[in-house]
Amino acid sequence: MTKTGDMQKRILIVSQHFWPESFRINDICDGLVEKGYDVEVLCGIPNYPTGQFFDGYGITKNRRQNKNGVKIRRCFEIKRGNNSNIRIFLNYISFPVSSVFSLPYLLRQRYDKIFLFNTSPVLMSYTGIVLGRLKKIETTMYVLDLWPENLYSVLKVKNKLLRAIALRVSNWHYRKTDKLIANSKKLREILIDRIGKDESKVIYIPQFCEKIFEAQLVDEVLTNRFSGTFNMVFTGNLSPAQSFETVIAAAKKLKSKGYDDIKWIIVGDGMSRTWLEGDVEKENLSGVFEFIGRVPMEDIPKYTHIADGLFACLSKTELLDCTLPAKVFSYYAAGRPLVLAMDGEIQQIVQESGAGYIVDAEDSDGLANAVVKLYEASEKEREVMGKSAKKYYFEHFERDKNMAKLIEFVG
Numbered sequence: 001m002t003k004t005g006d007m008q009k010r011i012l013i014v015s016q017h018f019w020p021e022s023f024r025i026n027d028i029c030d031g032l033v034e035k036g037y038d039v040e041v042l043c044g045i046p047n048y049p050t051g052q053f054f055d056g057y058g059i060t061k062n063r064r065q066n067k068n069g070v071k072i073r074r075c076f077e078i079k080r081g082n083n084s085n086i087r088i089f090l091n092y093i094s095f096p097v098s099s100v101f102s103l104p105y106l107l108r109q110r111y112d113k114i115f116l117f118n119t120s121p122v123l124m125s126y127t128g129i130v131l132g133r134l135k136k137i138e139t140t141m142y143v144l145d146l147w148p149e150n151l152y153s154v155l156k157v158k159n160k161l162l163r164a165i166a167l168r169v170s171n172w173h174y175r176k177t178d179k180l181i182a183n184s185k186k187l188r189e190i191l192i193d194r195i196g197k198d199e200s201k202v203i204y205i206p207q208f209c210e211k212i213f214e215a216q217l218v219d220e221v222l223t224n225r226f227s228g229t230f231n232m233v234f235t236g237n238l239s240p241a242q243s244f245e246t247v248i249a250a251a252k253k254l255k256s257k258g259y260d261d262i263k264w265i266i267v268g269d270g271m272s273r274t275w276l277e278g279d280v281e282k283e284n285l286s287g288v289f290e291f292i293g294r295v296p297m298e299d300i301p302k303y304t305h306i307a308d309g310l311f312a313c314l315s316k317t318e319l320l321d322c323t324l325p326a327k328v329f330s331y332y333a334a335g336r337p338l339v340l341a342m343d344g345e346i347q348q349i350v351q352e353s354g355a356g357y358i359v360d361a362e363d364s365d366g367l368a369n370a371v372v373k374l375y376e377a378s379e380k381e382r383e384v385m386g387k388s389a390k391k392y393y394f395e396h397f398e399r400d401k402n403m404a405k406l407i408e409f410v411g
Contacts, residue, residue, distance in 0.1 A: 014128035015117035018043035044077035049270035051080035083271030122147035229263035233307035238270035249364030304334035335390035355389035
């Protein structure tokens, strides 16, 4: 049991996103509880990625919960709705503003540590930082999206003054947090250089995935359904940052060359889904795409099992290449060949691991050629790639090993 003196160590988690939304913070909380921490989460009302409040949740519903020993306190937030720029902006600012009103309650509580799980926006950590400074509690931020660069992949901000303000606000959050965890080595270097924090206070830990993604789950119905095609599978959030334009262009090229049996299977949901489905239809690609929609996390291995290859892309955006997408780690855990179109550190990882093929971000020709290489590879060659991915996963990305490293750093 983790204790402070004779008392169980208490940790406050601040994260706009939490269960039943599918984010890795859910598993981190489970890991902290496993190690004896008393965990409380300050979060928002679940509505990601669909933009609508999940069933059973709302402004007055399920604002206080307890899940597997984790106490949950939900703050008001404006749902993302149709995921337009204005709705995303309102969603981004509503949680940090409303979470401030929880300070009177939080100031009366005893916490030994504060952990900030920072996806987007960076503003979501504000209340945790303020609480830490007021009560002199050490804060640790897990930086998963670098701001303001990640903002520009969603909202096109050109005004120089607004961009300067966004940079200043972002750097304030990073500076005022005691310790930072970066999800890539390059991101760690950027954070140290940008804010001048002591190197010992910034550590690299990859955004490890849940153990469920290691599983080999066979669904006979699903296997039979896709038995006659070469299956390229994507799992996760459908957003502008995923550069599905690159996928559409690659699929169009392959179809024009007669590769009609290559099936692009999309498992997930998000703000780009409506556009993506419309573009697939417009380009007469409906026959080679399959949209599964959002499925429970525990069902994902059923889809990775039918994959001949797992694919993903990222947009070519300012410093977006310094972060490693969470789905890459779950792809490695699945033990299937990867085909990626991304810049940055991930290129070296794929090449070093021998787990598949990677081309530059937004290179649709390169993506199409990589898929053809995988398609024309022998079953034995694809099996070797999958085994290499799995081996690399257990050496570098495995959940328990990285969870222990995270808990030791948080303290």
